[in-house]
Amino acid sequence: MKTTASNPRMARGYATAGADQPLRPFTFERRSPNDEDVVIDIAYCGVCHSDVHAAHNAWGMSHYPMVPGHEITGVVREVGKAVARFKKGDRVGIGCFIDSCTTQGHRDRDHEHYLPGLVLTYNGFEPGSKAPTLGGYSDSIVVKEGYVLSVPEALPLDAAAPLLCAGVTVYSPLRKWQVGPGAKVAIVGLGGLGHVAVKMARAMGAEVTVLSRTLKKRDDALKLGAKAVFATESPATFADLASAFDLVLSTVSGDVDWNAYLGLIRLDGTFITVGVPDGPVPVSAFPLIVGRRRLAGSYMGSIKETQEMLDFCARHGVTADIEIIAIQDINTAFARVAKSDVRYRFVIDLASLDKEGRAS
Ligand SMILES: NC(=O)c1ccc[n+]([C@@H]2O[C@H](COP(=O)([O-])OP(=O)(O)OC[C@H]3O[C@@H](n4cnc5c(N)ncnc54)[C@H](OP(=O)(O)O)[C@@H]3O)[C@@H](O)[C@H]2O)c1
Ligand SMILES: [Zn+2]
Structure with missing residues (x-):
């Protein structure tokens, strides 16, 4: 446990105070757990x-201080007393949201993340309060059992962390559009x-x-499993690959000419963007x-899909290729992501917070 004996609810992390501000050390109090809550010591995020878009308010809906x-x-x-699926010491994950609409029937539909009432892991508000949700660039978090994922033993906690957003965000449309052999x-x-x-589509049997x-x-x-690689800076790519794909999945974070990519899709095929x-x-x-092409978007994935995705990754040996950093290097990392x-x-690696001293 990385908190002090004096107040176990105190958390340490890094926060930004505004769109043009760097992330800096930040100490705050997590809420007291209820009977259905799980308290987690965060190992990796x-x-x-x-996180970069949100910290810089690129989408105009950020509030501060923000712990991404x-x-x-x-x-x-x-x-908590009512928690049945987890116990002290279990390996767990938290993804993009920590609560959702509890209206009867909504959870059963397996798309709670598309319904009103979604509570994002950060840059949201705790249900029924004005307290901001604060994310995983910190040493602990308190989350309702229903939003906690079980990380299979086969997945290392560091290389599995990106699966909680990046993984499920691409797994969900690949499954929805029934990508297979x-x-x-x-x-x-x-x-x-x-x-x-690339790794997931390959594991599903697709030609990538x-x-x-x-x-x-x-x-x-090619090492990740692609059969071919083309440069989109070359106009010849769009001529050579005209009508070549059943599905084009765009993870691009910048502006590109979607019209050119639509031309790559065969009859009745689909262009899906997850990139924003x-x-x-x-x-x-x-x-x-x-x-007769389709243009579609896809947003994260449900809790059920996220668990299914983690189990799929464990079965197929899919993890992220990662570079581990200390939290003190987060501003450099943001610049490099951009x-x-x-x-x-x-x-x-949240153990790096120990260099900051203890919260009290
Ligand atoms: N829909 C969702 O639920 C969801 C969930 C998570 C993230 N996202 C969004 O998905 C996007 C990708 O996230 P990420 O974490 O994978 O980002 P990332 O690691 O930065 O990867 C984005 C990739 O897009 C390409 N790219 C970047 N700028 C480009 C430009 N101006 N023109 C063409 N290509 C460009 C680059 O690939 P190359 O170097 O290979 O060209 C880059 O590696 C972000 O916009 C993020 O906010 C959406
Ligand atoms: Zn994400």
Whole structure:
């Protein structure tokens, strides 16, 4: 346990105070656990590009102070009286949300993350209060049992952390669009989400092509399981691959010409974006009409899907390729994520908080 005996609810972490501010050490109090809560000592937290977007208020909905982080793995410290599935010492994970609408029927529909009432792991508000939710760039978190994932023994806690967002965000559309043996799938952007998508689509039996801006990551992409790699900076790519794919999954965080990518899809195929460019993306009607193509988005994944994804990864040996950092290096890591200078996910080792001294 990394907290002081004087107040076990005190947590240490890193927070940003505003869109143009760096992350700095931050001490705060976690809520007291209720009977259905699990208290978790956080071991690792992935650095998602969404953390960078959110910290800089790129989507205009950030509030501060913000402790980012929604790719959390750790170990159970304590459970409430009503908790049945977890006990002290269990290996667990927390993803992008920690509560959702409890209206009868909603949880059964397995898409609680698309319904009103979703409580994000950070940059949200604790249910029924104005207290901000504070994320995984910290040493502990208190979460209702229903939103805690079990991390299979086969998955190391550090390389599994990015699966809690990057993993499920790409697993969900690959499953929804029934990717399986023989499917021709293109993954656009070889970053945190993209590299896991290549591994998963391959494990599902698809023939995977990576579309990266240049060929600099070609060898990596082939090792991850891609059959071919093309550079999107080259206009010839779009001519050579016209109507070649059943599914194009874009994980790109910047602005690209979606019309060009739509031309890569066969009759009745689908372009799905999980990447969130900062600005609006113009789409022409013609590439959709000619080829009866579909344009779709996909948002994270349900708790049920997230557990299914972790179990799938354990069975198929899928984890993220990671670079472990100390939390003191988080601002450098943010700058490197913005420049796509990471292969392929930064993961914070929260033990590095011990260098900051103890919370009290
Ligand atoms: N839908 C959801 O629920 C969800 C969940 C998590 C994240 N996201 C979003 O998904 C996106 C990717 O996240 P990530 O963590 O994987 O980010 P990342 O590690 O930075 O990867 C993004 C990749 O996109 C490509 N890229 C970046 N800027 C580009 C540009 N201007 N033009 C073309 N390609 C560009 C790069 O690939 P190459 O170097 O190979 O070209 C880069 O590696 C972010 O926008 C994030 O907010 C969405
Ligand atoms: Zn994320």
